Amino acid sequence: MTDQAIAGRRLQARDNKLSDEMFITALVAGAAIVLFLLASMLVPNFFQFQNVVNLVTNNWSVIALGVGVTFLLVSGNFDLSVGGIVALSGVMAVWFAQASDGTNPLSTGWGLPAWLAMMGALLCAVMIGALNALFVVVLRVPSIIVTLGTMMLARGIAQVVTQGSQRNTNLPSDFGALGNMTMFGTSIKLPVVLMAALILIAVFVERKTVFGRLTYLIGANPVASRLSGVDNARHVVNLYLFSSLVAGGVGILLASEFKSGFSNRGTLMEFDALVISLLGGVAIAGGFGSVIGMFFGAIVLATVTSAATGLVLSPDWQFTLKAIAVFIAIMAQTWALARRHSS
């Protein structure tokens, strides 16, 4: 009886602690801080406020993509198509906006106003998302294969439209407005602010809304969630559409920032988005992870890569570093959760 009471109290004590997700997120955040301090000791001039800001602002696009990818991973699905969609939507936005009287094919477009061109490009992006949803949900092809295919499809269309290079001429003057607008009198650009807003909204959706709850339920136990009245299929369709919408937005903002539609833009971005989600503790089996964790995962990766650059390591190090970081993150997560559950 007393034993039981003690056991009960111990359980209660644990129940009052952080949830597993918050625990892992805290670990990742801790790792980010430790790595930053470590880098500050090793790399000259690393320990600066501006550097912290840069870690975020230089990576706004991948962090934004990470939001959609994280939601999908939590529901138990991959999305590797986002990098291709970034290229596609950027190229399409430029193509639609280019004046229709160019001197050669690559400078001739549809002559649409910038805003309409961008909407059109967004539509193209969402169509790729719809294709993902069709193959994964209706035809039940594994998401990894489907989204590898659509990644190539999207990038392939971009390459055809740009004849393998880029479109950057004959654009309306306001095309670059969105991507280069600075905010609040600082050097921070609109895309970074939009990314921050997206993160805040995503955290809210994930923590506070029914939509967020359903995402976790589907990932945790798809059979039980269906029998509990969740429309798994529709939800996963929505997640793919959402992810492609975000990727489309990122592609358009990048195109606007550089005033060009480049068919190789966003190469490997799908990989980086997956990497930061995994670094942030999102579990591939589904039902576990958080957007905040993904955000700190991005900070970890950015710290590591920029410290490597600061240490004058060749940029070739990035692949090896990413591999090691993801490996350590996965092993650390497994180990930490196992310890937590056995103690």
Add this chain to the structure above:
Amino acid sequence: MVQTALAEKALSIKDLTKDYPGVRAVDTVSFDIEPNTVHCLVGENGAGKSTIVKMLTGALEPTSGTMAVLGKPYQPNSTQDARNGGIGTLFQELHVVDQLTVLENLTMGMEVSRFGFLIKSDLEDRVTKTLAAIEPGIDPNARVSSLSVAQKQIVEIARAASSGANIIIMDEPTAALSEREVERLFGVIRRLRDSDVTVIYISHKLDEIFELGDNVTVMRDGKHIATKPLAQVNGRPELIEMMVGRSITHDYRPRGDIADNPVLTVKGLNSHLLKDVSFQVNAGEIIGFYGLVGAGKTEVARAIYGADKAHGQVTFKGRPRARSPKEAIASGIALVPEERRTEGLFTALTIRRNIPIMNINKLAKFGIFQDDQEKSVAKEYVSKLGIATNSVEKYAEKLSGGNQQKVVLAKCLFADADLLLLDEPTRGVDVGAKSEIYDLIRDFANTGRAVCVFSSELEEVLGLCDRIFLMYDGRVEAEIRNGATVDIPKILNIVTGGGKAGT
């Protein structure tokens, strides 16, 4: 084949006992199985048959007692051990590889090779002969995926036989078979017996036992009741009497007259397993569906709930059959599924997170979740259902079976259902929690809402239900009104297949 009086027993079990915390599932059971016989093992659910099978196949370790195969002590630790010890098992779940040929399946794991290369041996001839001896109709070179379930079973039997098993255990092998396939399987079993294999046959279908068995062992409440040649058993009545042995105690209290006010009408429900199922459920009524494993109870529940494909007319509160669980819940139907841990519960989530799932929008305003409300709702249901926990933040996987089931029930109650479908509501639940769950079900029905209980425990339906539908082989065979005068042997007769013969 001359048998001497001193022939070794194929299997002898002595003082076998298995204790679970608080329960003695098998109580000092001793019996012998003669070689080259079909030995049937019968008893109601919970009589201890499957516990014995699990000890024989190495899935469970006996608390005490011994087993011996052909006179040699036998203590398996795994299925593999059991197989090496000469005991093969035909599980209800098939263990064949669909993509390989019959022959490849038969030789799987026994391949003769040198440096990894397969070499010619008599293995293939041997297994082909074994297969041909028990079922010549199966082409050894056919893909297993092209075979029927019955033929796949036969492939598994042949594999067990050719891997040198002296004893093959078959646990409800006919549950998924058609009548013709059952006949064919029986032929196989007889030929096996004639080729020096002993078969331990477990089935609820008493006709099969009389048709096939040489000897029978009857179990009841974990105890051994009798082992004797079937020839000496005086028909189904004697067997049923041995199985029941006592008047089943049930505390059914008639719940007053229930008005003829159907909320659920099912007409001609058909699916891959169901055949023309029709019934009505009135408001305030508790309906029982009783039948053996595989009789179609779960399928009825899932069809009404929109979880499986089915044809037929289902009307609930004037609306047609739900096409998805989501629609069913919206119309006021909630299901407690058969498999609690995999289908009903989110074990990785806390109690608090589990309870509102089936009606999650009730706790949301404009799609935004009301966290504080969730906590108070969870606390309310924890106290209402008497879920034993010190915190609503406890993970569902840490709860006992009974408390897990109460959480699943809480999910359904929170969904504001007018019709509860309960599939095996107290399986794996301890006695205390069981009666609490029964009280909850009665309270629910007393508010004028309807309940369907799908159960393979007779005591459960007799203790709880106002009307009982007896199911056998995908059909509703009979409807009985519960009361003091229920004829239990007759019920057992019907659900074991005696209804068709008109006995």
Add this chain to the structure above:
Amino acid sequence: MTHATAQTGVERGFGQRLKTFLKDYYIYLVLIAVVVVLSTANLDKFPLFERGNFLSERNIINILRISAPILTLAGAFTLLMISGYIDLSVGSAMSLSAVVYAMLVINGVPFVPAFAATVVVGVILGAINGFLVIRLKITPVIATLITLSLYKGIALLLVEDGVSAIKSGGGLKMPGWFNDYGRDGVLLGLPWAFWVAVLVTLAMIVVQDRMKLGKYAAATGGNPTAAELSGINTKRTVITLYILVGICAALAGIARSSFMSLGDPLSGDGMELTAILVVLLGGTAFSGGEGRVLKSFIGALIIMSLTVGMLTLVPAYFQTLVVGAALLLAAASNHLVSRKDD
């Protein structure tokens, strides 16, 4: 035959038989169709096809030479997918092997030891994958994405900064025999690399049909529980298959680097996609259990004919689009063919 099918009690109408026939032989029909279309198309104005004839000797040799890496890889990759696992790192493993091989050769190591050492590298790379997946229990997709990045990273690091690949220069010179293996015709005008690919494929067919490993792979992918219950060591089976894929990736790397005369750390990029495409086209189910090495070989021939053919018909920038679309089509048709009829 009719007797047997009647006995098994399965109804087989014309549709069913047609379906079975298509399932068994469609890959050959596709190959024939591709060859016919490419040979009848008017290709006069394209320089790659001699006198516009797809079936010309030079053209066929050219296609088969270029195809050596994927032909080498397809068989082992098929066996791995049959066992229900996947290796996304094959492209990087191939790049790394190509770099290692080129480095050895440029530093004066003779052909045989360089070749053997590179194969050993392949064994190690495959074993690392197997270790991550089986011992550390990391999901195959993630584990091999990690090694995709790792192997590619190492390959890039092995090549000096500011240089794109291992090649003559900086005081080192690639020996003249370096590209004999990948280019020089030794039999029927085809180089060693191609004949090694054929040998490897034959070996994989033997593994599939005549060795325990092949049977175990199918059993592991078809029904892991049944395999374990039959006493099959599924873990050892899968690790062995990863090592086989590693070896084949190394052979593919050697073929590619000697064809291109350099050790390019990006030469295997995208190979994992081609491999998946080829294997799916060959009818291997992504759920495991089913597939034929030979059909993947044919699938690789089809894809390479199309790729080379396409290069002559449309500009190169169409390639990504077509490969992506082909992958989706192959996945969809694979799904339709392997779907259970119920």
